[in-house]
Amino acid sequence: MIRILSVAAIMAVGATLAYAQGAGGAAAIADRKAAMKAVSGANKGLVDMAKGDVPFDAAKAAAGFKTIEDNLAKSKGLFGDDTKTGDTAALPAVWEKKADFQAKMDKAIADAKAAGPASTTEAAFKDQHKSFAANCGGCHKDYREPPKK
Numbered sequence: 800m801i802r803i804l805s806v807a808a809i810m811a812v813g814a815t816l817a818y819a820q821g822a823g824g825a826a827a828i829a830d831r832k833a834a835m836k837a838v839s840g841a842n843k844g845l846v847d848m849a850k851g852d853v854p855f856d857a858a859k860a861a862a863g864f865k866t867i868e869d870n871l872a873k874s875k876g877l878f879g880d881d882t883k884t885g886d887t888a889a890l891p892a893v894w895e896k897k898a899d900f901q902a903k904m905d906k907a908i909a910d911a912k913a914a915g916p917a918s919t920t921e922a923a924f925k926d927q928h929k930s931f932a933a934n935c936g937g938c939h940k941d942y943r944e945p946p947k948k
């Protein structure tokens with residue numbers, strides 16, 4: 800605490816402090832978008848596998864779900880109060896309904912964690928991916944501004 804206070808004292812100039820907070824928020828926004836891109840990239844690989852465009856491979860499926868799990872977990876910690884505005888598509892609801900948003904995130908993380916080990920056969924993988932993928936749209940519809948076409 801004392802250390803935090805002394806840092807605050809060094810940054811006593813209000814403008815400097817505001818700038819520092821703004822930069823912190825912008826970095827977190829960029830990091831969570833990068834994490835979501837990694838989620839989306841891994842998911843694309845799983846979609847291709849579920850469609851049969853690439854052959855089923857249990858190890859690859861598990862790795863894909865793991866990448867999704869890790870990056871969703873990473874993004875979860877990047878929705879601080881200083882990241883409400885800026886270059887972001889996150890809707891105000893993220894902070895207005897924080898508990899629900901975090902619960903949806905936790906569920907998606909838990910589902911990804913369970914889906915990898917459960918994807919032992921192609922049929923099991925397809926089932927797992929189908930039910931897992933509902934987490935993406937289920938969260939985006941309430942918490943993300945639809946991407947511009």
Ligand code: HEC
Pocket residue numbers: 828831832833835836838839842867886887888889890893900903904905907932934935936938939942943
């Ligand atoms: C619990 C909520 C939640 C879940 C689950 C979730 N997302 Fe997101 N996602 C968001 C939010 C909020 C944003 C907006 C982030 C921002 O712009 O700051 C976002 C942004 C994105 C973006 C845009 C990233 C960018 O470059 O701006 C993509 C792509 C994406 N998500 C894909 C996915 C996919 C695919 C899944 C499922 C595998 C998924 N998301 C699951 C909440 C979620």
